[in-house]
Each structure stands twice: as C-alpha cells, then as structure tokens.
Amino acid sequence: MTLLGSYLTLAAVLFCLGLYGVLTKRNAIVVLLSLELMLNAVNLNLVAFAKYGMIPSLTGHIFTLFTISVAAAEAAVGVAILIVFYRRRVTVNVDEFDELRR
Amino acid sequence: MFGLNLDITGELAAFFILAVCAITGAVMSLNLSRVIHSVLSLAFTFISLAGLYVLLGAEFAAFVQVLVYVGAVTILMIFGIMMTRQDHESQERPRPLTEALAGIGCLALFGILFFTIRGTDFPAPAGTLPEDNVGEIGRLIFSGFAIPFELMSVLLTVAFVGAVMLARREEDDLP
Amino acid sequence: MATVYAAYAWLVPTLPLAAFALLTAFGRSLRTTGAWVAITASLGSLVLALLIAGERLAGAEDYSQSFEWLAFGTATLHIGIDVTSLTSLMMVIVTVVGFLVNVYSYGYMRDDERLTVFYAYVQLFLASMLGLVLADNLLMLYIFWELVGVCSFLLIGFWYHKPEARDAAKKAFIVTRVGDLGLLIAVLLLFWYMPGHALDFSSISNVFGNDGGTISAGVTTLIALLIFLGAVGKSGQFPLHVWLPDAMEGPTPISALIHAATMVAAGVFLVARTFPVFEASPEAMTTVAVIGAFTAIFAATIALAQNDIKRVLAYSTVSQLGYMMLGLGVGSVVAGMFHLFTHAFFKALLFLAAGSVIHAVHTQDIREMGGLAGRMKITAWTFGIGALALAGIPPLAGFWSKDAILAAALEKDPLLFTVGAVTAFLTALYMSRLFYLVFAGKPKDGSHAHESPAVMTVPLVVLAALSVIAGFVETPWYGGFGEWLTGESARHAGYLAMIIATAAGLLGLYLGWLIWQKGTIDRKALAARMSGLVRVLERKYYIDEFYDLVFVRSLRGLGHMLRRFDALVVDGVVWLIAATAQAVGRLNTRMQSGQLQGYLLAAVFSVVILVLAMAGRRLW
Numbered sequence: 001m002t003l004l005g006s007y008l009t010l011a012a013v014l015f016c017l018g019l020y021g022v023l024t025k026r027n028a029i030v031v032l033l034s035l036e037l038m039l040n041a042v043n044l045n046l047v048a049f050a051k052y053g054m055i056p057s058l059t060g061h062i063f064t065l066f067t068i069s070v071a072a073a074e075a076a077v078g079v080a081i082l083i084v085f086y087r088r089r090v091t092v093n094v095d096e097f098d099e100l101r102r
Numbered sequence: 103m104f105g106l107n108l109d110i111t112g113e114l115a116a117f118f119i120l121a122v123c124a125i126t127g128a129v130m131s132l133n134l135s136r137v138i139h140s141v142l143s144l145a146f147t148f149i150s151l152a153g154l155y156v157l158l159g160a161e162f163a164a165f166v167q168v169l170v171y172v173g174a175v176t177i178l179m180i181f182g183i184m185m186t187r188q189d190h191e192s193q194e195r196p197r198p199l200t201e202a203l204a205g206i207g208c209l210a211l212f213g214i215l216f217f218t219i220r221g222t223d224f225p226a227p228a229g230t231l232p233e234d235n236v237g238e239i240g241r242l243i244f245s246g247f248a249i250p251f252e253l254m255s256v257l258l259t260v261a262f263v264g265a266v267m268l269a270r271r272e273e274d275d276l277p
Numbered sequence: 278m279a280t281v282y283a284a285y286a287w288l289v290p291t292l293p294l295a296a297f298a299l300l301t302a303f304g305r306s307l308r309t310t311g312a313w314v315a316i317t318a319s320l321g322s323l324v325l326a327l328l329i330a331g332e333r334l335a336g337a338e339d340y341s342q343s344f345e346w347l348a349f350g351t352a353t354l355h356i357g358i359d360v361t362s363l364t365s366l367m368m369v370i371v372t373v374v375g376f377l378v379n380v381y382s383y384g385y386m387r388d389d390e391r392l393t394v395f396y397a398y399v400q401l402f403l404a405s406m407l408g409l410v411l412a413d414n415l416l417m418l419y420i421f422w423e424l425v426g427v428c429s430f431l432l433i434g435f436w437y438h439k440p441e442a443r444d445a446a447k448k449a450f451i452v453t454r455v456g457d458l459g460l461l462i463a464v465l466l467l468f469w470y471m472p473g474h475a476l477d478f479s480s481i482s483n484v485f486g487n488d489g490g491t492i493s494a495g496v497t498t499l500i501a502l503l504i505f506l507g508a509v510g511k512s513g514q515f516p517l518h519v520w521l522p523d524a525m526e527g528p529t530p531i532s533a534l535i536h537a538a539t540m541v542a543a544g545v546f547l548v549a550r551t552f553p554v555f556e557a558s559p560e561a562m563t564t565v566a567v568i569g570a571f572t573a574i575f576a577a578t579i580a581l582a583q584n585d586i587k588r589v590l591a592y593s594t595v596s597q598l599g600y601m602m603l604g605l606g607v608g609s610v611v612a613g614m615f616h617l618f619t620h621a622f623f624k625a626l627l628f629l630a631a632g633s634v635i636h637a638v639h640t641q642d643i644r645e646m647g648g649l650a651g652r653m654k655i656t657a658w659t660f661g662i663g664a665l666a667l668a669g670i671p672p673l674a675g676f677w678s679k680d681a682i683l684a685a686a687l688e689k690d691p692l693l694f695t696v697g698a699v700t701a702f703l704t705a706l707y708m709s710r711l712f713y714l715v716f717a718g719k720p721k722d723g724s725h726a727h728e729s730p731a732v733m734t735v736p737l738v739v740l741a742a743l744s745v746i747a748g749f750v751e752t753p754w755y756g757g758f759g760e761w762l763t764g765e766s767a768r769h770a771g772y773l774a775m776i777i778a779t780a781a782g783l784l785g786l787y788l789g790w791l792i793w794q795k796g797t798i799d800r801k802a803l804a805a806r807m808s809g810l811v812r813v814l815e816r817k818y819y820i821d822e823f824y825d826l827v828f829v830r831s832l833r834g835l836g837h838m839l840r841r842f843d844a845l846v847v848d849g850v851v852w853l854i855a856a857t858a859q860a861v862g863r864l865n866t867r868m869q870s871g872q873l874q875g876y877l878l879a880a881v882f883s884v885v886i887l888v889l890a891m892a893g894r895r896l897w
Binding site for chain 2: 003004005006007008009010012013014015016017019020021023024025027029030032033035036037040043044048049051052053055056057058059060061062063065066067068069070071072073074075076078079080081082083084086090091092101
C-alpha cells in the first residue's frame, strides 16, 4: 500500500484551499498568494506521480521545474500589474478592479 | 481511509508531520488579518512542501522549490506589499453569500477529487527512480527536454522585460 | 283528402319570426306601427293555423316534410314539419292565445318605452313555440325547447330594472335547465339506441309502440323518466315548480301567454308526443300520474294562502298542469290534451283579467282590492266565467275536461281519483276566495278604478266565450275531439266521477262564499286558529328556503372556493412564472458585475457540474 493516495489527497486539499482564497479574498496580494498555493499543489501531484506512478521516471520532476519557473514569471508580471493598478486607483481591493464591465 | 494495514513507518510519520505543517500554513495564510503575516505563513507552507519533495526522493525539485518560491516569489510579494498601501483591510464589508458559494464550490471540487482518488486502483510502481537525481535531470533537460528548456528561458526574459515595462514610471510621474 | 294548406305549415312559425326580425331591426323608429306589425303577423299565423286545422278536421291525412340537415358518419339529422291532429291542435291554441295577447298588450303595455322590444320578444317566442309544435323529430323539438326557454327568460326579466325580475328570470332559466338536461340526456340515449339513429316521432312510435323489445325495458323506463324530467322542468311540476310563481314578475300578458297557455303546456305536449315511449314503460306512466296528482294538490293548498293575485293564478296553473300530467299518466292522451286545450283559454282569460285589474288599481295585493265589480263590469264578468270554468262547474269547458281526467283516473286508481277530487274542491275554494276578495264587497276609499279600454276587454270577452263553448267538443256522449286526436272511440264512463267532481266544486264555491262573502265563518278567527298552517302554506312549504340552503348556498360556496383557487393557484402560477423570470434576470445582472472573482466562481461551479454530469456515476 503506497502513500500515493495520501499525497494526492494532500494536493487536493491545498488546491481547494488555494481556490477558495482566489475566489474569496479581497486583497489582490492575497489572491496572488493563493494562486501560488494552487500551483504548488499541482507540483506536489506531479512529483508524487513521478515516484509512485505506473512507470516511475524523472519526467515529473522536470515538469515540476518548468511549472515553478512559469509560476515565478507569472507572479512577477502579476505584481507589476498590481503596482500599475495601484498607481491609478489607490486601492488593492479586488472589488474595485471592475473596469471591464464598462 | 486507507485501511489500517499500513505500517507506522518513518516515512508515514514524516509525511504526516509535513502535511500538517503545509495545511496549517495554507489555512493561516488565508485567515490572518495582516497581509505580511499571510505571506510569511505561505512561505512556511512552501518549506513544508520542499520537505515533502525530499521525502519523495526529488531532491533537486526541493532545492529549486526553496530557491525560487521561498527565496524569490515570497520576496516579490513582500515588495508588492511594500509598494502598495494596505490600510484598507478593516473597511471591507463581509460578503457571506459569495463566501458561502465559494465554500460550497471548493468543497464540491474537493469531494470529486477525493472520491476519484479513493475509487482508483493505483497499480504498483514498475520500477524505482534513479538514485542520482541531479545528474539524470541534467541529462534529460539537455537531451529530451531541450526545447521546453529553451522556451522557458525565452519566457522568463519576456516576463521580466514585461514587468519592467509595466512598472516603469511615466515621465510625468517622476518626482 | 288533399292537403292544400298543410304544405304551407312552415309559414306559421315563420311569420312571427319575420316580424321579430323586422321589429329588432327597425324597432327604434316604429312604436305603435311595430305593435301593428306584430299583430298582423300573429293574425296571419292564426288564420293559417285555423285553415290547417279545419282541413284536418275534414279528414286530411298527416303531412310531413323533412330536409336533411347534417350528415355525419352513419347518422343524419333532419329538420322537418309534421302536421298531425296533435300538432295542428297545438298550433291553433298557440296562435289563438298569441293573437289575443298581442292585441291585449297593445293596451296594457302602451306606456312602456320598450314596447317594440316587448313585441319582438313575443314574436320570437311565438315562432319558437310554433316551431316546437311542428317539429318532426326530437332533436329539432329540443332546439326549439331551449329557444322557448330563452324567450321566457327574456320576457320574465323584461323590466330588468327591478332586481326581483332579474332574479326571477335567472331562477326560471336555471330551474328549467335542470329539466332540460334530463331531456337532452334522453335525446342522446335515443340517438344511441334507436336503430339508424333516427329521432323522428314516427320512428319512435314504431320502435316503442309494437312492444318491440328492440330496446330493453330498463332503458325504455330511463328514457321515459328523463323525458318526463324535461316536462317537469318546463311545466312546473314538483319539485321543479319553484320558478313559475316567481315568473309572475314579468308583464301580465306574458304570464297569460307563456306561463298559462303555451310554454308550460309544452311539457304536456312533449309527453303526449312521445307517448309510445311512456306506454312501453308502466313504471314511467305511474311516475307521471303520481307526480301530476301530487303537484295538483300541493299547489292548490299553497294557492289558498297567497295574497298576490298573480301568484294565486300561478299556483293554480301549476295545479292544473298536474291535472294534465295525471290525465296522461293514467293512460289517456285525450284527457290530458283536452284539459290543456280548455285550460289554455280560461287560464289566459284569468290572467288577462287580472292584468286588467292590476292596470286599474296599480297593485297586485288582493288585500288591497275589493268591490271592483261595480266599476269594472266586463272584467268582473269574464273573470267570473273563467273562475267557474276553472272550478269545473258544468256546463263550462273546465268541467268537461276535468271530468275526462277524473274518469280516467277512477278507472285506473281510486287513490289518484280521490286526490283529484280533493284538488277540485280546493280549486273551487281558492278561486272563490280570489273572486270575492277582489271583486265583491265595498270598494276601498279613494280607489279610482275604471274599466280597461276595449283593446283589453275584447280579448277577455273572446276568451270567455271560448271558455264556455270549448268544452263541448268532448263529452261522455260525443267524443269528437278524442276521435279526431287519437282515433279512440268516444268513451262513455260512469257518472260517478262527474257527480263527485261537480259536488266537490260546488262545495268549494259554497264554502268560499260563506267565508269570504257572507262572513258566516269568520275568516280572521279561522286564520288565527290555523295560523301555523297558514304560515306554512304562505311560505310555500318552505321549499324555496330548502333549495336555497341545500343547493344555492353550497354551489355558491363552491363558486367562492373555486374563485379563490383561481386567484391563488392559477393566477399564482402565472405570477410565479413572471417573478421567476424577473428574479433570474436580476441574478444575472449581479453576475455581470465586472468582478473577476464572480466569474471565477461561476467557472468553478461549471467545472464541478460538468464533471459530475459526465462522470458522476463512476465516482460512487
């Protein structure tokens, strides 16, 4: 009996927590943080399958590396956008980022 | 959940402790009132995850996780917090309906994932991972995964150029 | 003998119908001219009807003419006319009384501003009644039956400003409707069971008359009882008699025409026309006789305690119709139709005379009348003749027809005969009460009654003459009427019935004279001693109250419930749909807020639902 199921469940828990944060939090920074949490959960899934999957190989690890890189790049761009937005309307409240409506 | 035919091995104990740390960090990061505390507890989660990677025999991944996530992303977020004023927190009006719905949606999603995991019969792994991770990963990157690797570097370049462009002050904004 | 005039029989109902059309179209502009149009049309019908009857008396054969109206599947519906002794007799009755009423109304309704409307309705009624009489199949009869009911409704409620008139019209229509439903079901049953779906009367008499056995006894009885139900409604027999007294809210000429002579006789006519069905079912015949006898005595007792001159006459009509049903029920079509014939004349006479009185004193309460004999000689004399005819005093017409019925009843069932004799006594009693209270005694102070104009008194005289001589067509010694009508030979029964009936009538008149004229028996003391009985009679045995409690209230309550249900449930469903649409709209407005997190929430839900929908089964 492997621990694969446990790792996957843990990843699911973290993912759902992150999703909750993205959907609910008002502060844009916290939204970005929750997004990072979700991506981490995915990484955990990948690494767990790399070890305990049908054919253990290092592909999972490499995929994880790429995911981490993409996540970092995206975090950077996200914070940059946040700063620009903050300059326009002095708030980090997500509720007020609704200019798409108009 | 997995039946009580599991031996209390060290692996299991380590997994349990690290899992608890990860979840605690995540939950606290959502619930703490000051953003800077949220960032720090999320960093704690990242570290626990790195520990889990080690447990899974992915040392290089653990190393990169600590380096990038804890080292870079967390600092990035802190910079973001520093550059924006965060004193609006107390004025937020609660949105019980949205929170309830989001809770239901997330629980539903978790339920689906959980029941899928439980219902799946995972076959025993056919082999083991190679001992020397770093070397092997290196070899794979430059042979099989060369193109994604190159693309990744392009992506990172584009990302940081974009970030700089976006966050650059306009001429008239200069003091 | 050749039938010359019978071929034009279709003109008889058409002339009043044409008058109706003219009056409806041009009514506003003509007033008295309209009345003359109506009178001319009814005169034309009268002349033609007399010619046809005369032809038949001379021995002509039955004439009928029929058109295919509607063919569907295996069945065809016809329209046609049928000139037999029975129908030509009815035609004469209807046109004679109709013509006289038309003339009379010219005087009675002269001051009414809706005169032409009135005449139009009367002509429509005459057309419908004549159509009913001439109909050669039961479906056509039913159609005209309903038309006649409609005309009655229109005419009862003619003075629609009065709420009592409106209520009376509704009551008449609804109560007769109950009976009409029975007739409709009977027509449907006949349509179902008759070979070839034939509904004409000759087929009916063929199928039922030969003790055929084509149709089972149970069904035959059912059909007969249902037809009788229709007759009960239209002719005001118990228990559907309640509408007739209330129908007195209509103008008096109408009461004379419709509710004395013609429409109420339609029930009797119907039973006579479908008599083979009744002959085939002894149970139905007995029912007819029993209900007729009961109604006769029942209504006679009520008439004793009424104070409105028209109501007394209305209950008298109900009672006499009971007599006619009794005559039919004991198996004698001749007796029933003979009484219908004579009753039409003297009852119409009584009503028109009552109208003359009402026209003069402007009240209908007999307690406020008195001593009119001196001022209104013609009215008083003709009323007296009518009253004597009704009471069955020889040699007036009523005596011969009542005797025919009682003799037939005596042969069949002595109990029925006794009931009939007692009713004769009561009839004489209430008629003498009526006569003495209205015409005898001293005039009330300040009454300025005067005789009515000739337009009104001439019809009275004509009808009075008819009430005297009409009876001689059928006596125990000379049975010309009976032979002509049905081919039965003159019956010569014993004198027992005759003697008892005459004695009962004379006794009633004498008692009435004692109480109301001479005062030998003090009526106030009598009323005081029997006050309970008097009250019950005056309130018509509380039948109206009973119907109100049992039927009207429950139906009205049901109506309220259904209305509430409609407003709540049906309208509620409609409201719900509209509200749902609005709510969904509002919800969607909120989702289009521009808030990213809202969109993401929707996305999460969509994914969850999608996964559940696609793979839900495998998760368990």
